[in-house]
Amino acid sequence: MSAADGAARFRALHHGRTPEDPLVLPGPWDAASARVFAAAGFPALATPSAGVAASLGYADGATPADEMFAAVARIARAVDVPVSADVEDGYGLAPEELVERLLDAGAVGCNLEDSADGVLKDPxxxxxxxxxxxxxxxxRLFLNARIDTFLRGVDDPGAAVGRAAAYVAAGADCVYPIAAPVAVLPLLRAGIQGPVNVLARPGEGPSPAELGGLGATRITFGPGLQRAAERVVREQAAALST
Incomplete structure (x- = not known):
């Protein structure tokens, strides 16, 4: 399958969905977790940079670009479903190099953040x-533009909607107002053209179907699933050590 075909397959999953049926994309942090999610029947996966960082022994945001792309490549090779990659703010790479490295890793899409070092970028x-x-x-790639306003303390939904409009006009396929309060999701949905990615927390808060009813087109979990797995390992380790 060509890169364009893979991206088209992934892009199609975002359209024609009913509100109660958002696209749910688990976040694998390594090849083994990717195979578990694919075997469970999910049609596509989306890597979380923080979860991958933890699996490689780095703090969130501290993974060297080479190691992140290598991790994405291992995940993409392990499954037959499309894989989108969280590549943070692009690691300072020129657009052409960033694109080629994503394609070389087998990714069909990417998340790109609009803040760096805790500071929002000029939209x-x-x-x-x-x-x-x-x-x-x-x-050849599905672009998910992450909007960090809520994450950085800007609570006005209008700021997120304004950034979303600029990013969609620039060619983003989807926008991701990360950490947006559930109460403002209908406002964001009303003001944003195209698919909207919403962050969910495994086992907490509204279900994916409920988030879909509030305006989410797709649901991702950040590092939540990796951290849940880590808790299980910690509990098992504690039981074995007693």
Whole structure:
């Protein structure tokens, strides 16, 4: 399957969905977890940068680019479903190199953040950069533009909607207002054109179907599933050591 075909397959999963049936994308942190999620019947997967970082022994945001791309490649090779990769803020790579490294790793899409070192980027400048990534990728990658306003303490939904409009105009296929309060999801849905990614916490809060009813097109979990697995291992280790 060509890169364009893989991206088209992944892109199609985001459209024509009913509100109670959002696209649920588990976040594998290694090849073994990816195989578990694929075997469970999920149609696609989305790696979490923090979960991958933990699996490699790094703090969130501290994974070297080479190791992140290598981890994504191992995950993509392990399964037959499309894999989108969280590559943080792009690691300072030029758009052309970023795109080629994602494609070489077997990814069909990516998350790209609009903050760095805890500070929001200028939305116009970030939109210009996203447009350059889109130009380099053509139709070979699905671009999920993460919006960090709520994460960085900007609680006005209008700020997120404004950034979303700029990013969609730049060529983003989906926007991801991470950490948006559940109460503002209908406002975001009303103001945003195209698919909206919402963060869910495994075992907490509204179900994926409920989040879909509030406006989510797709659901991801960040490092939540990796941390849940780590808790199970910790409990098993404690039981074995007593």
């Amino acid at each position: 116009a400048e970030h939109a210009e950069w996203l447009a350059a990534v889109r130009e380099a990728a053509g139709d």
